[in-house]
Amino acid sequence: MIKPVRQCLNSWCHYSLSNINIKCKSNFSINFAGGDMTSDAGVALWKEFMDSIGFSRMAKETFSAPCSLKTYDDADLLEQKLLMLLCGYDTDDEADHLAHDPMLRLLLGKKRLASQPTMSRFAARLDEDSIRQLEKVNRALLRLAYQRKHPKNIVLDVDTTLLPTYGEQEGGAYVHHYDAVGFHPIAVFDGLTGDLVRIGLRKGNHYCGKDADKFMKPVLEAYDHDEPGTNVLLRGDSGLAMPTLYDLVESYDYRYVIRLKQNPRLMKNVQDLCDEVAAEAARSDETHFVRYCEFPYKAQSWSRERRVVCKIELHKREEQSLFPDSLMFVVTNLTAPMQEVIAAYCKRGAMENFFKEAKNAFAFTHMSSRNFVTNANRLWIAALAYNIFNLFRRFCLNRKWQSYRAHELRLRLMKIAGRVTRHANKTIFKLCSSCPYQETFRQAHMRILSLVA
Structure with a gap:
């Protein structure tokens, strides 16, 4: 028999207000009656950064997915997914757990975050055009970064990796190099900054270097057009030792170092x-x-x-x-x-660290749909979250903090408790007074304010 709603609410309130006695200390108990609070107060820094460099505006102008009936704007759903990934929430299911988080609701301007079914339907309706739009957003994001600090040298590290698949996911196949079943995506990182320049989801039976020249051509064209005069070096392992790739790089008068298999x-x-x-x-x-x-x-x-x-x-x-x-x-x-x-x-070899962080901290391995195109879109959204986090680290933190990995920065700057207080039409989040990284938090915000979109 289903309990009445009032009875369920009374039971929940009683559980929240009731004390949990901690036996290891006398006269010590805890409860969940702290009021309207968030445990991710620091994500406001990242949202401020996204707005300061013009990412949020640019995403709204560039990204849209076809849908006849929708309550949430596609760009808003994209931004919600990005903020969730930045906070370390990898799956759509966690949207329900965060539905009433005061910080995320305030940053997104919503009374309630989009639910798990809404987020899953959003991902399911993304198509080939969405992949091109997300890639365009990523290209514009990197262009914004280059406008603030023009690179003299760019090192393009190209490699492939394994993303495991489960069940009957479309495109999953045995990857001989990794002795496992999964996808076999190809990616190119900037070896000097860690920026993810481009990524493409490929079927598991796709050979490492197959069509590497087609994958790299848009990247080289973009650098030739947007960053003329920049020294570009392409690096690749022996799996990328393809003569068509050599010819392509030489046609742009760029440089390359690629390992050859012994023969x-x-x-x-x-x-x-x-x-x-x-x-x-x-x-x-x-x-x-x-x-x-x-x-x-x-x-x-x-x-x-x-x-x-x-x-x-x-x-x-x-x-x-x-x-x-x-x-x-x-x-x-x-x-x-x-x-x-x-x-x-x-x-x-530094590229292995970039891949590792992308997989462990930004859900690159969470390609959970049965549909290949849906997973390709999910991978691009995760790539955007990775780049936003990496750019924040480069532009808003001092040299020492730039060396910290994503999980360290989340624990220090993002996972901060904050209580909501409201005065007239103003909302104030009172963050934990004993936070040991307050000065770094303030310095990061000052650097964000210096970025003019």
């Missing part, structure tokens, strides 16, 4: 040097040897001869015979010394 023809060019290093190591008491060499090389599928740099690294171990532990072949059109070319390539 007999490449080995033939360095075999003599490997033998020399091995002989030298056998006569020496040293345990570590590194040598570099370079040579012109043209694979059968290449349009012309290109420069290949090789790093030969050898370790001497008691339990093993003497042999090169690793041979690194890199194809490049850089004219820098060999050591600098290899060092430039090796720095692409």
